[in-house]
């Protein structure tokens with residue numbers, strides 16, 4: 001039997017012709033727009049575009065999200081949060097009083113709530129005690145009730161955080177090929193296992209996947225979610241969409257979050273959140289009152305705790321920390337979102353667990369101009385992980401030297417207008433790097449402040465001296481024979497030092513002698529790295545200045 005979503009759809013949706021304005025057909029570039037009764041004021045300088053209905057940005061977001069999820073655009077419905085898609089799916093396929101949905105408590109409350117407000121029954125098939133799905137009971141429930149049209153699964157699960165094994169979902173979806181299986185992957189970016197959207201297109205016609213930018217892309221306030229499925233099914237749900245459901249500011253925020261710099265930033269944040277999740281889990285498992293810390297594949301932890309209600313109140317009233325009371329979902333249950341390292345330390349301290357070691361000195365920055373899109377992050381107290389990608393081969397090689405020999409973790413992702421030349425890419429990258437380094441050294445308390453190194457490399461010799469003085473000054477003494485080395489113009493070497501000094505607010509002197517340009521250039525960056533390593537080193541807790549300010 002082949003699955004036909006049209007046979008399940010509420011019949012009147014099948015011949016709905018979705019609303020489209022004339023602009024969808026003609027585009028709007030260069031046109032005088034008198035077709036939508038908008039207020040024309042606001043098209044001038046500094047305009048936000050908010051006088052116009054959303055248009056080109058939405059099309060750009062469809063293209064961008066199609067690329068992100070590896071599916072054609074007509075497999076996608078972008079909605080104001082994936083919550084919205086849950087309600088739309090219910091309205092598209094369930095008739096009130098006749099059809100029902102199946103849910104697996106404890107699970108995301110929105111499935112049952114959406115069903116309720118739409119007059120549709122939500123039938124519960126509880127999970128097993130260890131937060132595993134009861135597939136047998138779920139299959140029985142589906143087989144006994146042909147009117148149970150949608151089965152909602154969630155992986156990694158909310159609230160327990162555990163992942164449902166991929167092959168078990170596949171087997172279940174294939175076994176119940178006459179039902180719509182919604183797989184809510186709101187936290188998939190934090191999980192180690194594969195996503196359902198990685199399955200071959202067309203192989204799971206009855207499966208709909210929900211994704212969101214709310215969690216991994218730090219955009220909960222923008223309300224951007226995405227439903228992914230076969231085009232026939234997606235078209236039926238889209239018939240329910242109101243005109244222009246996505247506000248322009250949200251769409252712009254989503255496009256920025258999915259720019260090359262944005263994606264690099266999210267990747268870095270996800271790595272850190274996963275590290276913090278694991279640190280927090282290990283620490284919480286030491287608590288006398290905590291019975292279980294569930295193995296989490298999301299950005300939160302679920303624990304069962306003795307005196308959970310009392311702990312919930314204590315955290316709130318005595319420490320101003322709000323965690324989610326889930327004792328109704330599971331006895332003793334508390335759900336704790338992973339916060340920043342500092343926030344997590346506050347929680348651990350409030351629970352009387354060992355005060356965590358001092359937070360690393362780190363900073364990050366996203367910088368977008370017409371010429372470059374840059375994400376740059378550093379951690380002065382960790383040697384890695386680092387990744388450098390600027391699109392300029394030799395410059396990457398130099399920045400690799402800088403991170404390696406300074407022992408400073410650097411994540412640098414630059415996409416620049418290298419089709420013009422590499423100038424902006426190199427300059428803006430050094431500006432961004434200087435800024436994050438300055439931010440990361442913070443109040444400079446306890447640092448050595450001065451650093452210097454004399455580095456030889458075969459016939460080449462470079463000397464670098466740094467003072468993190470708060471005052472920018474750069475001097476470079478040296479010359480190169482070639483104009484360019486692997487895409488890096490040699491005149492940019494002095495310029496790099498200049499940009500770094502300015503943004504790091506440091507005095508930097510570098511000189512180099514030798515024969516071979518490659519050696520000389522590499523010696524410069526290595527000497528700089530070594531001097532920087534020394535200058536940022538912590539040796540005490542005093543401010544290294546007689547003025548009391550740096």
Ligand SMILES: *Cc1c(COP(=O)(O)O)cnc(C)c1O
Pocket residue numbers: 080081082083084108154158184186211212213214220223224225
């Ligand atoms: C947070 C969450 C959502 C909601 O996502 P939005 O896109 O913000 O509406 C969906 N499903 C689960 C399981 C969630 O935890």
